[in-house]
Amino acid sequence: MSAGLLGLLDDIAAIAKLAAASLDDVGAAAGRATAKAAGVVVDDTAVTPQYVHGVAADRELPIVKKIAWGSIRNKVLVILPIALVLSEWLPWLLTPILMLGGTYLAFEGAEKIWRRVRGHTDHEKPAAAVGPEAEKTLVAGAIRTDLILSAEIMVIALDEVADEGFWARLAILLVVAVVITVIVYGVVALIVKMDDVGLSLAQRESEVARRVGRALVTGMPKVLAAISVVGTVAMLWVGGHILLVGVDELGWHGLYDLVHHGEEAIAAAVPGIGGFLAWCFNTLCSALVGLVVGAVAVAVMHLLPFGHDDDPRDEPVGHAAGTGAGGTAAPGGDRPDEH
Secondary structure, three states: OHHHHHHHHHHHHHHHHHHHHHHHHHHHHHHHHHHOOHHHHHHOOOOOOHHOOOOHHHHHHHHHHHHHHHHHHHHHHHHHHHHHHHHHHHHHHHHHHHHHHHHHHHHHHHHHHHHHHHOOOOOEEEEEHHHHEEEEEEHHHHHHHHHHHHHHHHHHHHOOOOOOHHHHHHHHHHHHHHHHHHHHHHHHHHHHHHHHHHHHHHOOOOOOHHHHHHHHHHHHHHHHHHHHHHHHHHHHHHHHHHHHHHHHOOOHHHOOOOOOOOHHHHHHHHHOOHHHHHHHHHHHHHHHHHHHHHHHHHHHHHOOOOOOOHHHHHHEEOOOOOOOOOOOOOOOOOOHHHH
């Protein structure tokens, strides 16, 4: 009996070690996959704050939370099952699906530029003042855009762990989905609430704290406006890159080879920073591809019978009069949403 018990305990210890090793492998693979998708994670972080730019301060975090939960649902309930099934049985479909998503991203970025050129600036009431329906439209638009960026993240991660078994891939991608969502929307929450931190500091007794607070309050609207521009460029960049790589994988190599040879030439011609300049060249070319495809998509959408010029998403993200990026008044003033 004693020998049998010791044997059982030894087997349990061996199983525990195997499980621990498996968890280590999953963690390591998830880390590699997350790092590989880091570029799109940056884009996701840049795109998202524009959806809460100008909303009432007390609605910022609830909106970010709704978008974050939508992102988790996108990754876990939609993208992950489809990606695993397609990678197992129909891997050739992944590229065309990603290219459709890239086209949508390019359309979104080009439409924002088109509306700004036409003078449709975001100066209407914040979402909380307009009403729940406007906020719902804003959140839905953010989740739709997140779906494309999340798909790109998950497919990049899937490609990194393609040699793993089915269950290992499932566990790794679940970890990637949760970790990336927490990072992206944690950073977004910090960005959109930074002006409130500044307001609090500006009301303290310390002169240093007041200066830092005033700098944050006056500077964050400019930072958020810049992030909005970065987000638009990121849509064109990521969408164009998806299309550039996609046409190459489908057998049309000319455009991709042209960009690739240009990268190699730049990297070889400039010692030291050649690699960075080559990346910038690739990014510029991807953004131009996204802009061209997006402009065509915008033209088609506005020519079709169901196309329209008035986008309801523009109203929720406007500035309320006298407010900063998050509905925050200048130091010493009152919040318009607190009355």
